[in-house]
Amino acid sequence: MKTILWKHILAVRTQSPLVHNITNYVVMNNTANALLAIGASPIMAHAREEIDEMVALCSSLVVNIGTLDHAWSDAMLQAARRARALKKPWVLDPVGAGATAYRDKVLSHLIGLRPTAIRGNASEILALANANQSKTKGVDSTAQSSEALDAAQALHELTGAVIGISGETDFIVSDQPLVQIHNGTPLMTRVTGLGCTATALIGAFLAVTENKTEAMAAATALLSIAGELAEKISNGPGSLQMNLLDKLYNLTADEFDNTLRMES
């Protein structure tokens, strides 16, 4: 799988897919820069008047509810509906799932539009599965990551989406064998929006391969490895953010091969 993931990374660099993002205010700049650094072309647009054209122009869609409100959730729903109609891949980032009833309501509409992929942290995936009445084994039974795995499995069965759980180990749940990626560094949690960045990168990889599991694995591996290598030359979260963008841009096949710790 290692070899095919690197091929997908090269495909993004050479094909430079247009990725349409409807995302939150906090991370727009980061995720645009991360997409540019890996070779993709980001577009950020949310006006109802142009969403149908924008989705049609682009190769994939990223929907992130971080700073949602009424107008933006309408835009997200319209874009997801359009992507579905055009059979274009789209990825959902359920930021803050479970935090408020409003988020859960909007997410349940979005889930109904069948995202190609969903990525969140363990508590978001758990909340999303529970709110949508997937048959999870309950929140307080066992350790968090294994619970989230059950929740992810249930979410996958409910929606057909490939599900990513970010954390110390990143898990990818789909109809293919479970993928586990053990890269990254805790300092990445002290930079805002790296989860959102992972989701944006997944959007780029969904544009270059039809294998959804590989798309998510390539994006996850690339970001985690870049972060891990960047951390070695960083003094804190400020320099990590800068070095991470540099490394997304100049990562070599050798660095990728020598750093990746993946099970599947």
Add this chain to the structure above:
Amino acid sequence: MKTILWKHILAVRTQSPLVHNITNYVVMNNTANALLAIGASPIMAHAREEIDEMVALCSSLVVNIGTLDHAWSDAMLQAARRARALKKPWVLDPVGAGATAYRDKVLSHLIGLRPTAIRGNASEILALANANQSKTKGVDSTAQSSEALDAAQALHELTGAVIGISGETDFIVSDQPLVQIHNGTPLMTRVTGLGCTATALIGAFLAVTENKTEAMAAATALLSIAGELAEKISNGPGSLQMNLLDKLYNLTADEFDNTLRMES
């Protein structure tokens, strides 16, 4: 007071308080990163539908009117009302007070909801005091900083809030003796949003101590010292911004002690 300020810094690092921010588009990324760097957990959310729940979830609230409009000022007012009802601390950043009648109108509604703390530059504090008919001695009588001190005193008496005036010297006016902090560097004024960052950090410290004066002093000292130390290894405002985030993250007790220049 030095010792207690460092204790508050450690408290933020260990307690990682949830801080709810309704702030401007320009600085959302910076202030989220600064809050993460000091160990706090930022949330940015402004939808009317979820504000009541978000304020209840968080330990404190930051309201910054930088890029206000009708919808956002409604959200700010609702959040401030909710924070007041739940007796949660909230801090106001009156960006551009006095620049337009609209800003002054929104600010006068916000002031009426009794912020726990207010931080601005000298001209914002002067404008805020004048617009709210505090008994200041008039804008053109003496030097700006001493006038702003009178305005701050009047604002404090009017609202009960602890008042911070940012500048070459930072002043903190409350029912405790005047605090003066002489740290920082002029290059910090060439990075956008460091005033807004100061306000966000105040929000984090209000979540870990009931002493409002100490909360503001800890936030102000931490940011000014981090900026001052970062400037020594920076070539301009770009590297200052990066090094400042690193230093907020890795500042040591010794660095804090050896750099702080405070009178109180």
Add this chain to the structure above:
Amino acid sequence: MKTILWKHILAVRTQSPLVHNITNYVVMNNTANALLAIGASPIMAHAREEIDEMVALCSSLVVNIGTLDHAWSDAMLQAARRARALKKPWVLDPVGAGATAYRDKVLSHLIGLRPTAIRGNASEILALANANQSKTKGVDSTAQSSEALDAAQALHELTGAVIGISGETDFIVSDQPLVQIHNGTPLMTRVTGLGCTATALIGAFLAVTENKTEAMAAATALLSIAGELAEKISNGPGSLQMNLLDKLYNLTADEFDNTLRMES
């Protein structure tokens, strides 16, 4: 012309003009930081209630439609109308011109309000000229840059604005001889919003000189040279962005003279 451009750069540093920006969410932070780095004072404000006062307060206006929607395009139109009424210079960045019918409609209203300057990439200038029925020689006749030159000429004749085309070579079309600037580096296209930054800097220079061609040339030269010099000490787009801000701040007359490659 070299000497006069450097004089304008010093004028921005010493006069610190207030520049009002109604721009997109992705780049607000970047463009505010770039304006601060060159010595200008950015203001970001879009509320209908305060736009008239804000335009009156500032020395120039920057309108960028990147993440436009109904409310924001109303704000842009109101601000442009007000700038025109007060005879203040304003610059338009037609981000994504030609991508959707909605963008073209909003742009045609904005063009009607006679921007002082317009800056875009070749395809945006072509789309803008075509959508506004300028007499361009057609899109598919010759190489893209020369076509864009014809389109720029037509747009200039239609609007009276000085027109900038960004690319490997930057062109400036006005009633003065064609200006060509051959600075910059391809890595700049991997940092989000540097085109938007160019437009914001043009706004600052329009505030210090009535010569529109020189204003655009000074902004374009300054940004391209800073990017070119920054690239020499950068490992990728992350460090380029940081070093670019530093260089905008500390560029010397000698560096400017020795690096500028301009024809006019």
